[in-house]
Amino acid sequence: MSYALITGGATGLGRGFSNALADLGYNLIITSRNYNNLVTAKKEIEQKYSNKVQIFVADLTDEMARKNLYEYTKFYDVDVLINNAGVGYSENFLDGKLEKEAAIINLNVEAAHYIFKHYYQEFTEKKKGRIINVSSIASFIPCSYAATYGASKAYLTSLSLAVSLEAKAHNVKVQTLAPGSIKTDFYKTAGTKEKSYRGKPNKIARKAIESKKSLILPGFKAKLMYFCIRIFPRCLVQRITARGQKRKKLT
Numbered sequence: 001m002s003y004a005l006i007t008g009g010a011t012g013l014g015r016g017f018s019n020a021l022a023d024l025g026y027n028l029i030i031t032s033r034n035y036n037n038l039v040t041a042k043k044e045i046e047q048k049y050s051n052k053v054q055i056f057v058a059d060l061t062d063e064m065a066r067k068n069l070y071e072y073t074k075f076y077d078v079d080v081l082i083n084n085a086g087v088g089y090s091e092n093f094l095d096g097k098l099e100k101e102a103a104i105i106n107l108n109v110e111a112a113h114y115i116f117k118h119y120y121q122e123f124t125e126k127k128k129g130r131i132i133n134v135s136s137i138a139s140f141i142p143c144s145y146a147a148t149y150g151a152s153k154a155y156l157t158s159l160s161l162a163v164s165l166e167a168k169a170h171n172v173k174v175q176t177l178a179p180g181s182i183k184t185d186f187y188k189t190a191g192t193k194e195k196s197y198r199g200k201p202n203k204i205a206r207k208a209i210e211s212k213k214s215l216i217l218p219g220f221k222a223k224l225m226y227f228c229i230r231i232f233p234r235c236l237v238q239r240i241t242a243r244g245q246k247r248k249k250l251t
Helices: 012-023 035-049 063-073 098-126 147-170 186-190 201-210 220-231 234-248
Strands: 003-006 027-032 053-057 078-083 130-134 173-177
Touching: 003 012, 012 027, 012 035, 012 078, 012 201, 027 035, 027 063, 035 053, 063 098, 078 098, 098 130, 098 147, 130 147, 147 173, 173 201
Parallel strands: 003 027, 003 078, 027 053, 078 130, 130 173
Antiparallel strands: none
């Protein structure tokens, strides 16, 4: 069986994707910066599904770490990429710490772009493959009080949707997943309240895997939010989401 590569695949939504793909029979390569999380995920997945799980410790913001990942995966038949690794930050732009904003740009934009590009090129050469870039419903809104995060996901959404049309000529499927809030450890780095996140990672991952659409809006709430963003004036949507973002933020 071929392999699926899931960045940030040991916990949260990434782990949801690992579970869903293992259930479909895929062998896995999962990455994380945390070795212990990777070992735990590998043990649990292999015991439950009897699939092969390879682990790769990497900080994907590091160029050499990405190159090492590319070299490592050359020895496996990877034809699915879940480009999931990401980080958030909730703060007004004036008071936001530049180093945290840089971390968002480095991972959500630069690393996501380079990883997407590398495996897209590989898949087009093989004339097969599937890529799901994990973005956010926030990518469609000027996201006050989380401006850098929203902008980083807007970049990924625009890039991914643009390439999805080009990819059809190469028999490669490129999809964008734009969920709402998900109940993971994301809040710990985002500086937001845990109770603000309710989506179930396993359920969202499975919906994404089952979807054939270029833009995946998992669940009624995500679809409703996208509909409202499209039909209501931008300034109104922005004010409403800004209030919601302020309520989520830790005080």
